[in-house]
Amino acid sequence: MIRVLIADDQALVRGALASMLGLEHDIEIVAQAGDGDAAVAAVAAHSPDVALIDVQMPGTDGLTAAARIGREHPSCRVIICTTFGRPGYLARAMAAGAHGFIVKDAPPEQLADAVRRVAAGLRVLDPALAAESLSHGACPLTDRERDVLRAAVEGGTIRDIARSLHLTDGTVRNHLSSAIGKTGARTRAEAARIAEDKGWL
Missing domain, CATH: 1.10.10.10 (Winged helix-like DNA-binding domain superfamily/Winged helix DNA-binding domain)
Structure with missing residues (x-):
């Protein structure tokens, strides 16, 4: 079984993602969190294989949480799952050590496939967003x-x-x-x- 943590500040979204992924025969939702600090704590407490994390959350945001998880719990692989498909978020997610980046309007089977692929050691990126990110280039701001x-x-x-x-x-x-x-x-x-x-x- 692939052990998964879901972190999203919107309870309905968090619950929907948990219910959807919980239907998969090889995925188990072991914890949920409503912000970045709770996500990091839940990774420490439950040792998930994959953490599915939103970008914009109160307190510690998803990108900062992803970087902390990468440093403190390197066996947990992080997928950023967000409503905001912005090129800069993709670049920042990769810099933070995330292993995947998908948008929430992706089909359910694509999300489950992303979890499986990341758990297997692969990287998963939304292809349209990756292409747009390359065309925009790196963030020019200090x-x-x-x-x-x-x-x-x-x-x-x-x-x-x-x-x-x-x-x-x-x-x-x-x-x-x-x-x-x-x-x-x-x-x-x-x-x-x-x-x-x-x-x-």
């Missing part, structure tokens, strides 16, 4: 530019952003200006939206 754009999404003045990130006002302006240029945007709000749409934030 880590600090991404931090500043994330803070900009929440609104506030330059001073508010600077205070929250422990930077000077001038440094925040420089990072925002650079991020706006790299995304081809006209404003910081537009730069943040573009970066979010591409999965860079």
Whole structure:
């Protein structure tokens, strides 16, 4: 039996995935979690073969959880399963050590097949998203530019952003200006939206 953990902050989605995969003769759902921290704890407690993890969850997000699981529990292989099929998420998932990346609207048999293939040591990527990711290239933003754009999404003045990130006002302006240029945007709000749409934030 392939032992599987499912982590998703939406209880209905989590339950549906568990019910669907639980119908497979060779898959056993051993744990469920509603956020990234709970997912890491559940991997430690239940030793699943595969962890199926959403990207956007409260607290520790799925990509951070995937990286922690890879470091702390390398025998557990991670599949990112998300509603948001964004090229940047795919690149970040692979950088975090995930072994698979599929979108939630994939057919049920494709999800079960992905679990089996990843458990067998293979990598599984959504082919359309992989092609789109290659065409977009790598994220051009630095880590600090991404931090500043994330803070900009929440609104506030330059001073508010600077205070929250422990930077000077001038440094925040420089990072925002650079991020706006790299995304081809006209404003910081537009730069943040573009970066979010591409999965860079």
